[in-house]
Amino acid sequence: MSINTQPTASHFIDGQYVEDTAGAPIEVIYPATGEVIATVHAATPAIVDQALTAAKRAQREWAAMSGTERGRILRRAADIMRERNHDLSILETYDTGKPYQETSVVDATSGADALEYFGGMAATITGEHIQLGEDWVYTRREPLGVCVGIGAWNYPTQIACWKGAPALACGNAVIFKPSETTPLCALKVAEILVEAGLPAGLYNVVQGLGDVGASLVTDPRVDKVSLTGSVPTGRKVYAAAAEGMKHVTMELGGKSPMIVFEDADIENAVSGAILGNFYSSGQVCSNGTRVFVHTDIKEAFLARLSERLGDAVIGDPMDPDTSFGPMVSKRQMEIALDYIAKGEAEGARLVYGGKAIEGDGFYMQPTIFADVTDDMVIAREEIFGPVMAVLDFTDEADVMARANDTEFGLAAGVFTRDLTRAHRVAAGFEAGTCYINTYNDAPVEAPFGGVKASGVGRENSKAAIEHYSQVKSVYVRMGDVEAPF
Numbered sequence: 001m002s003i004n005t006q007p008t009a010s011h012f013i014d015g016q017y018v019e020d021t022a023g024a025p026i027e028v029i030y031p032a033t034g035e036v037i038a039t040v041h042a043a044t045p046a047i048v049d050q051a052l053t054a055a056k057r058a059q060r061e062w063a064a065m066s067g068t069e070r071g072r073i074l075r076r077a078a079d080i081m082r083e084r085n086h087d088l089s090i091l092e093t094y095d096t097g098k099p100y101q102e103t104s105v106v107d108a109t110s111g112a113d114a115l116e117y118f119g120g121m122a123a124t125i126t127g128e129h130i131q132l133g134e135d136w137v138y139t140r141r142e143p144l145g146v147c148v149g150i151g152a153w154n155y156p157t158q159i160a161c162w163k164g165a166p167a168l169a170c171g172n173a174v175i176f177k178p179s180e181t182t183p184l185c186a187l188k189v190a191e192i193l194v195e196a197g198l199p200a201g202l203y204n205v206v207q208g209l210g211d212v213g214a215s216l217v218t219d220p221r222v223d224k225v226s227l228t229g230s231v232p233t234g235r236k237v238y239a240a241a242a243e244g245m246k247h248v249t250m251e252l253g254g255k256s257p258m259i260v261f262e263d264a265d266i267e268n269a270v271s272g273a274i275l276g277n278f279y280s281s282g283q284v285c286s287n288g289t290r291v292f293v294h295t296d297i298k299e300a301f302l303a304r305l306s307e308r309l310g311d312a313v314i315g316d317p318m319d320p321d322t323s324f325g326p327m328v329s330k331r332q333m334e335i336a337l338d339y340i341a342k343g344e345a346e347g348a349r350l351v352y353g354g355k356a357i358e359g360d361g362f363y364m365q366p367t368i369f370a371d372v373t374d375d376m377v378i379a380r381e382e383i384f385g386p387v388m389a390v391l392d393f394t395d396e397a398d399v400m401a402r403a404n405d406t407e408f409g410l411a412a413g414v415f416t417r418d419l420t421r422a423h424r425v426a427a428g429f430e431a432g433t434c435y436i437n438t439y440n441d442a443p444v445e446a447p448f449g450g451v452k453a454s455g456v457g458r459e460n461s462k463a464a465i466e467h468y469s470q471v472k473s474v475y476v477r478m479g480d481v482e483a484p485f
């Protein structure tokens with residue numbers, strides 16, 4: 001890799017890069033070419049122990065600092081991330097294959113937003129005073145201790161910051177395990193935090209597969225686990241955390257509905273469907289992959305959508321004009337192509353795309369199926385690729401029941417010009433994050449997370465503070481203590 005931002009070792013522990021080649025090698029593959037661009041080593045038990053020891057040691061002193069002091073460091077880190085946005089975006093593109101056109105405006109920038117937001121909030125984290133006649137109770141909002149973050153591969157910088165920033169603002173120490181598919185970006189986040197003044201040991205990064213994640217989750221020194229990943233992994237991590245009575249945040253998968261009513265602005269609905277299905281080559285957890293379109297406008301919608309997909313620039317992700325890059329890995333591409341074969345076998349109508357693109361790298365076409373029915377596999381399972389299922393509807397009550405008929409509940413969207421219908425539909429969605437006449441916005445100011453199998457807890461916003469801190473009540477008596485004997 002010919003960039004000056006490449007991390008210099010596998011792990012970042014206690015304020016510095018650490019290598020241990022005894023760990024199994026993990027090849028980092030550039031999805032646009034299939035080339036190996038780096039090799040990191042999975043954490044050995046000794047590395048995991050080193051990270052936990054450092055985090056445990058550093059956390060108390062950090063918690064004893066004022067929120068203003070902690071916040072200042074996070075805000076300084078946000079500034080550094082913004083200054084280095086170009087290099088960090090290039091690294092994000094190498095790690096994930098997402099086009100620079102996306103990474104330069106979404107990844108380090110949203111990471112910086114989280115550091116800035118929670119940095120600003122750190123000084124406002126307080127308890128409350130509860131008067132009880134002459135006596136009173138005051139509460140202290142205290143950190144949890146050592147928080148483990150486990151990341152998915154689609155937004156490696158953002159996930160590292162969305163978990164790290166609120167945890168650090170609340171006075172916790174963090175150990176982050178990136179996805180084995182995209183191990184590089186979180187190391188730069190750790191490096192920048194230390195450069196901004198974060199004391200050693202408070203933000204550590206260790207590499208590895210699921211077994212390294214599992215060893216962190218079960219360690220008694222860990223107080224909280226925040227996972228971004230699939231539902232099956234979520235079930236395992238949640239169960240393991242429950243064994244140790246640990247706090248959890250689960251940001252898991254989805255199969256979110258997007259409903260386009262007959263009165264919708266078709267151009268905006270098409271834009272929403274593109275954002276909610278093809279951004280990051282469809283590898284976004286909150287994607288609205290079940291697009292219910294009113295039969296009155298269905299053909300017009302499909303025609304315009306196909307026309308707009310023809311404008312996608314598929315190619316070298318480093319070219320700023322490229323708007324659709326490769327899949328993150330060969331495996332992820334094969335999973336998506338397999339679903340396409342299932343969709344065709346089940347009788348869905350292939351309207352656009354459907355094929356792998358010949359050549360180097362893991363490229364496939366953005367794909368649209370129409371005439372999809374609720375029972376088809378492509379309408380029920382999360383594909384995590386650029387495959388949109390368009391389903392017909394005519395009646396609002398009926399489409400709402402169908403939209404909610406899923407184990408998932410991450411996000412949902414509605415396109416309509418009818419104001420009361422928009423809010424009625426949003427209220428009726430069984431989903432944690434809903435959109436009216438837009439799709440997939442995720443500003444740090446708003447809570448983000450799922451219901452049902454899509455998750456537990458919320459990231460971002462003031463709500464995240466609840467998930468990285470706990471309340472202690474202190475009862476104060478002013479008079480004598482009455483006892484029965």
Ligand code: NAD
Pocket residue numbers: 150151152153154155177178179180208209210211212213214215217228229230231232233234236237250251252253254284285286382384410450455
């Ligand atoms: P994954 O579940 O395969 O892996 C996620 C992470 O968990 C990885 O770091 C992996 O190493 C680790 N892991 C695996 N088994 C583990 C275990 N037993 N104990 C501890 N850690 C373990 O997910 P993925 O393929 O990396 O990412 C795609 C999934 O993530 C999709 O389902 C997607 O919807 C979801 N996702 C959710 C959000 C969200 O915010 N809700 C965001 C992005 C991705």
